[in-house]
Amino acid sequence: MGISGLQSIMEDKNIDFSLFYSSGPVPNPNVVYFSGYKGTGILVVPRKRKPFLIAPKMEFERAKKSMVKNVSSMEKKRFFDSVRETIAKSGIKAKNIGIDKSSFTLNAYSNFKKQFKKIKAKDIAVDCLKLREIKTGEEIKLLKKSCRYADKILQNLIKNFKGFRKESEAAAFLEYETKKKGLELSFSPIVASGSNGSMPHHEPSGQKIKKGFCVIDFGVKHKNYCSDITRTIYVGKPSKPEKEIYSKLLAIQNDAINQAGLNKKCSELYDFAVKSLGKYSKNFTHGLGHGVGVEIHEMPNLTLNSKDKIRDNMVFTIEPGVYFPGKLGIRIEDTVLFRGKPIALTKTSKDLLII
Amino acid sequence: MGISGLQSIMEDKNIDFSLFYSSGPVPNPNVVYFSGYKGTGILVVPRKRKPFLIAPKMEFERAKKSMVKNVSSMEKKRFFDSVRETIAKSGIKAKNIGIDKSSFTLNAYSNFKKQFKKIKAKDIAVDCLKLREIKTGEEIKLLKKSCRYADKILQNLIKNFKGFRKESEAAAFLEYETKKKGLELSFSPIVASGSNGSMPHHEPSGQKIKKGFCVIDFGVKHKNYCSDITRTIYVGKPSKPEKEIYSKLLAIQNDAINQAGLNKKCSELYDFAVKSLGKYSKNFTHGLGHGVGVEIHEMPNLTLNSKDKIRDNMVFTIEPGVYFPGKLGIRIEDTVLFRGKPIALTKTSKDLLII
Numbered sequence: 001m002g003i004s005g006l007q008s009i010m011e012d013k014n015i016d017f018s019l020f021y022s023s024g025p026v027p028n029p030n031v032v033y034f035s036g037y038k039g040t041g042i043l044v045v046p047r048k049r050k051p052f053l054i055a056p057k058m059e060f061e062r063a064k065k066s067m068v069k070n071v072s073s074m075e076k077k078r079f080f081d082s083v084r085e086t087i088a089k090s091g092i093k094a095k096n097i098g099i100d101k102s103s104f105t106l107n108a109y110s111n112f113k114k115q116f117k118k119i120k121a122k123d124i125a126v127d128c129l130k131l132r133e134i135k136t137g138e139e140i141k142l143l144k145k146s147c148r149y150a151d152k153i154l155q156n157l158i159k160n161f162k163g164f165r166k167e168s169e170a171a172a173f174l175e176y177e178t179k180k181k182g183l184e185l186s187f188s189p190i191v192a193s194g195s196n197g198s199m200p201h202h203e204p205s206g207q208k209i210k211k212g213f214c215v216i217d218f219g220v221k222h223k224n225y226c227s228d229i230t231r232t233i234y235v236g237k238p239s240k241p242e243k244e245i246y247s248k249l250l251a252i253q254n255d256a257i258n259q260a261g262l263n264k265k266c267s268e269l270y271d272f273a274v275k276s277l278g279k280y281s282k283n284f285t286h287g288l289g290h291g292v293g294v295e296i297h298e299m300p301n302l303t304l305n306s307k308d309k310i311r312d313n314m315v316f317t318i319e320p321g322v323y324f325p326g327k328l329g330i331r332i333e334d335t336v337l338f339r340g341k342p343i344a345l346t347k348t349s350k351d352l353l354i355i
Numbered sequence: 356m357g358i359s360g361l362q363s364i365m366e367d368k369n370i371d372f373s374l375f376y377s378s379g380p381v382p383n384p385n386v387v388y389f390s391g392y393k394g395t396g397i398l399v400v401p402r403k404r405k406p407f408l409i410a411p412k413m414e415f416e417r418a419k420k421s422m423v424k425n426v427s428s429m430e431k432k433r434f435f436d437s438v439r440e441t442i443a444k445s446g447i448k449a450k451n452i453g454i455d456k457s458s459f460t461l462n463a464y465s466n467f468k469k470q471f472k473k474i475k476a477k478d479i480a481v482d483c484l485k486l487r488e489i490k491t492g493e494e495i496k497l498l499k500k501s502c503r504y505a506d507k508i509l510q511n512l513i514k515n516f517k518g519f520r521k522e523s524e525a526a527a528f529l530e531y532e533t534k535k536k537g538l539e540l541s542f543s544p545i546v547a548s549g550s551n552g553s554m555p556h557h558e559p560s561g562q563k564i565k566k567g568f569c570v571i572d573f574g575v576k577h578k579n580y581c582s583d584i585t586r587t588i589y590v591g592k593p594s595k596p597e598k599e600i601y602s603k604l605l606a607i608q609n610d611a612i613n614q615a616g617l618n619k620k621c622s623e624l625y626d627f628a629v630k631s632l633g634k635y636s637k638n639f640t641h642g643l644g645h646g647v648g649v650e651i652h653e654m655p656n657l658t659l660n661s662k663d664k665i666r667d668n669m670v671f672t673i674e675p676g677v678y679f680p681g682k683l684g685i686r687i688e689d690t691v692l693f694r695g696k697p698i699a700l701t702k703t704s705k706d707l708l709i710i
Contacts, residue, residue: 102461105456172535176528182561
């Protein structure tokens with residue numbers, strides 16, 4: 001795993017060094033995973049030597065606090081130039097270079113090629129995702145703690161929910177509690193009441209919280225590791241059919257978690273949820289889940305066409321939902337660790353909470 | 356400006372249609388600028404027709420709320436496929452296509468090429484930045500309002516500053532006030548006390564607020580438009596040399612704002628700040644400023660090698676700073692509109708506030 005896992009892939013693929021470019025505003029997740037550094041810069045991982053990091057002058061101090069010991073500073077325009085010089089000085093071959101073609105932009109690549117004219121760039125995007133897909137013991141500890149924080153903050157929100165008038169106030173509370181603890185958000189929290197709930201990625205508005213189902217989707221980052229949980233509560237008095245559909249979705253969510261077994265195809269888990277939804281399957285408009293790590297969405301993908309299989313030490317979400325445009329939405333989501341069996345890391349009660 | 360500005364560039368460059376791909380997690384700023392849509396998807400702008408948007412099913416409702424009227428939904432894997440079909444159906448030529456090579460990744464491009472084998476992709480990254488660099492009246496209104504919000508929230512923080520024990524609590528307050536108002540953050544707020552201030556991009560920690568200078572860098576997004584302001588306050592009792600260096604930096608910041616004149620080279624403004632800093636110029640480790648719009652960092656660049664010039668209706672920051680590693684940092688920043696003359700849009704007092 002980590003750097004040594006990457007180096008062994010590089011061995012197999014005959015890659016001389018791998019290069020990851022974080023050009024901002026969002027840090028390159030591979031740079032975060034391999035080095036812990038979150039600023040702008042380039043991380044170089046040679047096949048047989050220690051990695052080095054090149055950061056702009058203004059980030060130099062911050063870069064030195066990363067897991068990489070060999071850090072130099074350089075102006076951004078000369079990043080690739082500096083990589084070439086350092087590589088040449090160390091006598092490292094520069095024939096086959098591994099890059100992540102899913103994050104490398106066309107313009108960055110053209111700058112890179114100016115310094116490395118004769119190289120062959122091999123795509124290691126999927127290799128890195130595959131490496132990150134299986135978590136180490138240390139990562140699992142961080143993910144568990146991240147989920148505990150998310151549970152705690154979410155429960156605190158629910159306890160105080162009556163005091164919020166607007167979706168944006170409830171979302172602001174989630175963020176405040178997150179930041180106060182020195183944590184980061186995994187993503188901008190979703191608080192989607194009433195008909196807004198039918199947009200899975202609704203942005204909390206300044207509108208009053210509407211009666212009916214209210215979808216709350218939230219997660220924090222603890223030391224770079226994400227958590228992800230969704231609970232749907234009810235504001236007002238649910239009708240019998242509303243209670244029934246909630247119960248149905250909850251049963252499917254629990255069943256889907258329990259269906260996760262070693263080497264099970266992720267597409268089968270997705271199919272299971274779709275089939276269980278019966279006439280509501282057309283109201284389920286997204287995947288069943290996704291891996292969680294330094295990124296909120298990573299491998300495995302629990303979707304229709306996924307080729308992924310469940311393996312030991314994967315961490316992923318199970319989050320079926322149903323959406324009725326202009327009317328309502330319900331989603332229930334846990335972050336789940338698979339280790340011999342599925343273990344939900346998020347533990348907030350899933351009974352329909354009526355407020 | 357906007358779509359019509361882009362179409363006139365496409366006319367000049369003989370581009371049949373432009374294509375912008377927002378693959379997340381951060382929305383493509385050009386998609387936000389041209390359509391207001393912030394989810395995953397593809398925006399296509401034909402040279403002579405109205406734009407259309409392709410979004411995943413789960414984002415369909417949200418996409419329909421954007422400025423683009425023609426919206427269809429498609430699974431992500433078939434986005435480019437769907438663009439090809441729509442283009443073919445409309446009888447639009449597909450020979451020269453404009454793309455933003457600064458945001459298009461190598462892998463996205465290879466998927467795109469599978470559908471458009473015979474096209475010539477022209478880079479319109481800089482054209483879009485140049486278009487976005489000059490703000491319309493409507494954009495200026497939004498930017499002004501964004502700055503007013505930032506001022507208000509920052510002043511509220513300063514008023515309550517004594518009540519915060521940790522940097523992370525102060526940062527959380529800024530976020531909470533932002534979200535409560537239904538606004539977004541421009542970037543994760545920086546609260547960097549004591550020696551942490553020497554890292555321009557310090558992440559607020561759970562540590563107690565240290566005595567000495569405390570850099571607070573903050574901005575909100577109001578209807579997608581950013582603001583950016585930094586104030587450095589003092590916790591405790593500043594020494595005479597500390598007061599002197601603060602006054603020196605403040606004078607330079609004010610002078611640099613006033614040096615902004617029509618057609619002035621941005622690199623000259625940067626040089627002015629560096630020269631004025633004298634012996635401290637080596638402690639100034641970043642650019643003097645950057646444009647502000649739908650992105651927090653856009654054109655013009657106020658840096659050493661910038662080719663940009665100040666024009667009417669540009670909005671940019673002026674933010675000199677000095678950093679002494681392991682000791683302290685000071686930065687003072689305003690968002691400035693140039694319209695005949697420089698007009699600071701952020702108005703919070705810059706007198707050294709001692710807390």
